[in-house]
Amino acid sequence: MNPLSRIIDYIDTRLGFREIVRNNLTGYLLPRNVNSWYTLGSVVLTLFALQVLTGILLLIYYIPDTEKAYASVGRIMNEVPFGWLVRYLHIVGSNVIIIALLLHMLSVLFMGSYKRPRELNWLSGFGLLNLAFALCLTGYLLPWSQLSFWATTVATDAAGAMPVVGEKIVHLLRGGAMVGDATLGRFFALHVMGLPLLLGGLIGFHLFCVRRVGISKPPFGSEYTPPEKSQIFHHEDHPGGIPFFPNYVVKDLAVNAFFLAILVAVAFFAPMLFIPPTALEPANPFVTPPGIKPEWYFLWAYQTLKIFPNKALGLAAQGAAMTFLALLPFLDRGPERQPARRPVFVTCFVLGLLLFVAISIWGHYS
Amino acid sequence: MENSSVPSSQRRFFLTVLLGAIGAALAALGGWPLLRFLAPASKEGAGGKVSLAKDAVPVGGVHFLQFHGQTAVVMQQKAGEFTALSAICTHLGCVVQWKAQKGEFVCPCHGGRFSPSGAVLGGPPPKPLESIPVVLSGDQILIG
Structure with missing residues (x-):
């Protein structure tokens, strides 16, 4: 017997290793018609792991001090070997994560996978999307550039539109009347510790839900029938399906490689795609640069605030849209998941998507 | 269509070696920048008065x-x-x-x-x- 087999036998005798592999990998069966859209969750997980790795590396040289932050980022870019690569991967990675998360959410919506019994999967996933937004927002301030300073000023100011408590929330977010040292301290703590801890916990819960309930069958093809409502817990299994390992893992790896290739290509050939010129000047609290815009994924929110006659109404509209999305599984309770048999939903889906894109473009050019 | 001229054990071995080589190349590609990133600044410990x-x-x-x-x-x-x-x-x-x-x-x-x-x-x-x-x-x- 070779040494590797002996080591595996040793572990298996003590921890039942082969049983875990059988139950979760080789013997864990997925629907035969599972498609590439199902791999987006693993893409997001890979990208989050990359953000953690590059984030830890950046922490080695980054200094969270308003007097030194911008210079420390400059040093990372210009003096530390491959510092530019680590930082670009972190910046581009944050944008690619949002793209992957949105695509993941859209595919779940289109295939009706949020429906009973997967309401908790949806809620935890929606929470993860919002945490990712919060991580992007807090990370934006850290380089202490003009863009960082003023984008954070505008973003935190929006909370002031809330009736009664608005001003207090703005003060709480900033740690004072203006964005300054206290804001950097708060955002830094949230970005590197508070939010990642929450994110890790929520990812764990999301994966637990996915594994416990089982992968949903794609609602396509003539053999598809909507599942019957059950009052007791039922794990959806797929007899005769394809094994998670190696069949599905290969598909997972291929889509992961595709996304990583895009990330690396942008980081190498078009890194300034996500870095406007105002990000290349140190923060100056006395000079607001013209045309400060949020990141592309916040443009819809930015423009919504401008469309409505007052900020409170705009904020309420955003809140209503987000609450509607969060509670969708409790509002759309029919068992049917096949898109062809859900014309009203598909119409709303397409119109909603077009509205999001249109408002974002409007926000970009306004 | 099946190619019976190559035994499956040989195909598996070839694929394992190929995947190992690709993995090693990728690890080297990622590992070198990581090592350089973590290495102390070259000016430290070097020379003038x-x-x-x-x-x-x-x-x-x-x-x-x-x-x-x-x-x-x-x-x-x-x-x-x-x-x-x-x-x-x-x-x-x-x-x-x-x-x-x-x-x-x-x-x-x-x-x-x-x-x-x-x-x-x-x-x-x-x-x-x-x-x-x-x-x-x-x-x-x-x-x-």
Whole structure:
């Protein structure tokens, strides 16, 4: 017997290793018609792991001090070997994560996978999307550039539109009347510790839900029938399906490689795609640069605030849209998941998507 | 269509080697920038002289300073007579302290004792403090 087999036998005798592999990998069966859209969750997980790795590396040289932050980022870019690569991967990675998360959410919506019994999967996933937004927002301030300073000023100011408590929330977010040292301290703590801890916990819960309930069958093809409502817990299994390992893992790896290739290509050939010129000047609290815009994924929110006659109404509209999305599984309770048999939903889906894109473009050019 | 001329064990072996090679190449591609990123800055520990104003070192006194990324100490035992030593204890790397009354260096970690010339007077240090060349240039001391 070779040494590797002996080591595996040793572990298996003590921890039942082969049983875990059988139950979760080789013997864990997925629907035969599972498609590439199902791999987006693993893409997001890979990208989050990359953000953690590059984030830890950046922490080695980054200094969270308003007097030194911008210079420390400059040093990372210009003096530390491959510092530019680590930082670009972190910046581009944050944008690619949002793209992957949105695509993941859209595919779940289109295939009706949020429906009973997967309401908790949806809620935890929606929470993860919002945490990712919060991580992007807090990370934006850290380089202490003009863009960082003023984008954070505008973003935190929006909370002031809330009736009664608005001003207090703005003060709480900033740690004072203006964005300054206290804001950097708060955002830094949230970005590197508070939010990642929450994110890790929520990812764990999301994966637990996915594994416990089982992968949903794609609602396509003539053999598809909507599942019957059950009052007791039922794990959806797929007899005769394809094994998670190696069949599905290969598909997972291929889509992961595709996304990583895009990330690396942008980081190498078009890194300034996500870095406007105002990000290349140190923060100056006395000079607001013209045309400060949020990141592309916040443009819809930015423009919504401008469309409505007052900020409170705009904020309420955003809140209503987000609450509607969060509670969708409790509002759309029919068992049917096949898109062809859900014309009203598909119409709303397409119109909603077009509205999001249109408002974002409007926000970009306004 | 099946290609029966190559046994499946050979195909598996070939694929394993191929995947291993791709994995190793990717690890090297990612590992090299990571190592370079984590490596200390090349200028640290490298060479030129460090200058210090003569007035910074009193007669009979010492002055601690950073020298090529490490702690060093400059002394003026008699007027105009400057010497410099590494202040890193040769036992376990703590920085030695100057005891003016006794006229010797003492390591606070394990009680190693050194003379003003760096020689071991007692305690666990295995060898003397490293001596550093000093040159006077006008009102500046050039160390290194």
